[in-house]
Amino acid sequence: MTGEATPRPEARAPRGFVDRRSATLRTERRILEAVSRVYEAYGFEALETGAFEYADALGKFLPDADRPNEGVFALRDDDEQWLALRYDLTAPLARYAAQNWTSLPKPFRRYAFGPVWRNEKPGPGRFRQFIQCDADTVGSDRPEADAEIIAMAVEGYAAAGLARGAVTIKINARGLLNGLLAANGVDDPGQRLASLRAVDKLDRLGARGVSDLLGAGRLDESGAYTKGAQLPARAIDAVLAFLAAGGGGRRDTLQRIAGVIGGSDEGEAGLEALSRIGGALDSLGVGETEAVFEPSVVRGLEYYTGAVFEAELTLEGGAGAAFGAIGGGGRYDDLVARFTGERTPATGFSFGVSRLAAALAAAGVAETAPRGPVVILTLDPALMSDYFAMAAELRAAGLAAEVYLGASGMRAQMKYADKRLSPAAVIVGGDEIAQGVVTLKDLDLGRDLAAQVSDNRAWREERPGQITVPRAELAAAARRIVEAAS
């Protein structure tokens, strides 16, 4: 391949990219299958777009002249156009919907899963490639479309293995806070954005800190001063009352919110949206703790235009909060309009698959241990044909099986079987062939002993967890061991 003079490249995965082996992949694939089944049950159609989009179509992180890679992995195509790897599944959907709008069934309901890429500084648990699994409805402004997305999220988490009640979807509507500010005479877009930023810090700073940030400003422990949103005192009180309106059932929360909001068209519209979302969630059988209204949820400051959703893991003792959001979404009515100029209402939800896998582990959801194949040891190369016939027989009986194909001796072969998490080894030499029998070793029983055995003879005399059966009973005997092990 390369000349003698070429220095050897270093074998390493690029920074921020991980190699995933079967244990991790099993969980991921199970999640994707379970969530896809839910999406399909709700009538969402699979769609896969390519990894690349034209950078101008991705929009959000438009490459600038100096540093085209900021946030995205971008490169120039041979026709000098910038291509960028998708950083989420929503931007490609918006491009696809705009490109095919006339021919698509409307509303267009699609789900998608696959890797997305972020050109960010990698760190612990922070990767530059990860998997998302999204469903979106494009072309419906009905709040019921949001409700359905929320119901699918609830069902998706349950299907993935989290007990119902272990996840709460928190719902808010962007219009509520805006309406509240309007009703209190705050119309300045800058003040509104600053208020939203302040509210977003509730978890970290508490009501007092938010109050400061809504007002004149806040001095933190380090001595740094953050200028506030400069709201009048009346507006600050109203926002704090709004933020305190969460908790309890959806109907109760809605009533408390209604008591605070009122007096602005935007606020009334937000209330009406939440009310209709609540009605549909009831009809869909979504429990009161599975989806709640929570005024403090902010999410994606400049991205979402209406309802927003955030999934939180609720473990005993509050351990779930440490995970932050394990999924989220909302209504984004402007994304398709970027292309078409026509406002196209859209709403969706995204599962962070790796984070969900971690949540499953934290919630103690038992993942069955991956099992390796039955390994047929190669004691005598002259018997290869017999070994292969045995492997084929085991596979025909529905058992994963392989012939050891390395060149090492008995002990290394047993270690290999152990490393592969093999439930059973098949041990056949010339004697067994002559006698018309096969020996099977139950590796779960004998796993601890295997490392101590130093030679073939000693091993075969001790026979820990070993049985010898007629050759014709190989598959049945192997099946008994595999089934006992699993």
Add this chain to the structure above:
Amino acid sequence: MTGEATPRPEARAPRGFVDRRSATLRTERRILEAVSRVYEAYGFEALETGAFEYADALGKFLPDADRPNEGVFALRDDDEQWLALRYDLTAPLARYAAQNWTSLPKPFRRYAFGPVWRNEKPGPGRFRQFIQCDADTVGSDRPEADAEIIAMAVEGYAAAGLARGAVTIKINARGLLNGLLAANGVDDPGQRLASLRAVDKLDRLGARGVSDLLGAGRLDESGAYTKGAQLPARAIDAVLAFLAAGGGGRRDTLQRIAGVIGGSDEGEAGLEALSRIGGALDSLGVGETEAVFEPSVVRGLEYYTGAVFEAELTLEGGAGAAFGAIGGGGRYDDLVARFTGERTPATGFSFGVSRLAAALAAAGVAETAPRGPVVILTLDPALMSDYFAMAAELRAAGLAAEVYLGASGMRAQMKYADKRLSPAAVIVGGDEIAQGVVTLKDLDLGRDLAAQVSDNRAWREERPGQITVPRAELAAAARRIVEAAS
């Protein structure tokens, strides 16, 4: 998102990248599932590496200073190292195996599937992203490892839906031709490579053309002259006899090859490898037409080091040949050594998933038509809660179902259901609610008529393929229609 002044981006997928909808994805996913199951039955473990590798690790298409994108999609990371998207699944495996060699079970058997990227000029049927599905054994030089890879390919194509016998795996060993040349006094590497190139043109040029290219050279119809390998006449005759040795059962072919080869260590080693591959294929139950020895197979000139495999679709009337290879592989003993300096024998096979999907279509393998969800029409927005409850009920009964969430009238809703390939529409207005009934329309029966109906009233009077049942029988009635349709 973007200011008013920003020009609207064009909504289009980048050149060479395709958006795939459910019909295509169903086939692809079915293939990947079926082939993965075969791989796992043989004891191969799932592995996924990231999309990027360091460019020097990819090796084959090392970017040069002038044009780093040649063949691969490459970009410079913020630490000035070149990253490149993988162009196949083997190069990342070699990197992974070298990186983790000490801790891996050996031989290391892994399978992988996913997109790969080629920065090439796109054309009809020629994409810059496509899906491969590979299995490889790293660390075994036994020919039986090759046989197993071949047996999995045979089973994989069958599991994907191609009838046994519709695919033939052609097997050759690189050492045979080399040994033949050595036995005839041809040792020059340049002559050997030129001979290999000549043999590779057998399909296109026939024995006569190959003979010219093995000798002095060849003048083609356009008047272009290709210099030949300059072999002596005796060697040319031997090569042509070798190329004619294919056809019939594996044992017969092997005998004919043995009659031509002989007299060189490399040739003998190649014969021995094929013979052992043949023995293992017999033990594994691989039929004589499912895998054949074929001396004319070349494949990957500078890549493979031993046995090579190529899957060909064998349709009636020779239509399969038009597809070219629908998969292939072989033994590549130098790929891991690039990193470690130690020769590490490896062998593998790669399914081209898109090409296999096309082959399935060409072979007339009936793919069940994708079905949309049952669509519950929205005749009266005041009944949304009822509609949602019905949808939840249908889903609980195992049927995909959705409530129409657009804002259009009856006719457009029927067109929507039609476009979604929905088997049934549920039609419920105030009257039905009052009477405690639901109306279901069998859309396969009524699909042709739907377009002609111009208004709600006429539609409901005609009721083509429509039934009305008590509300409690909704799920049962819908199931009858869906099952009749599928």
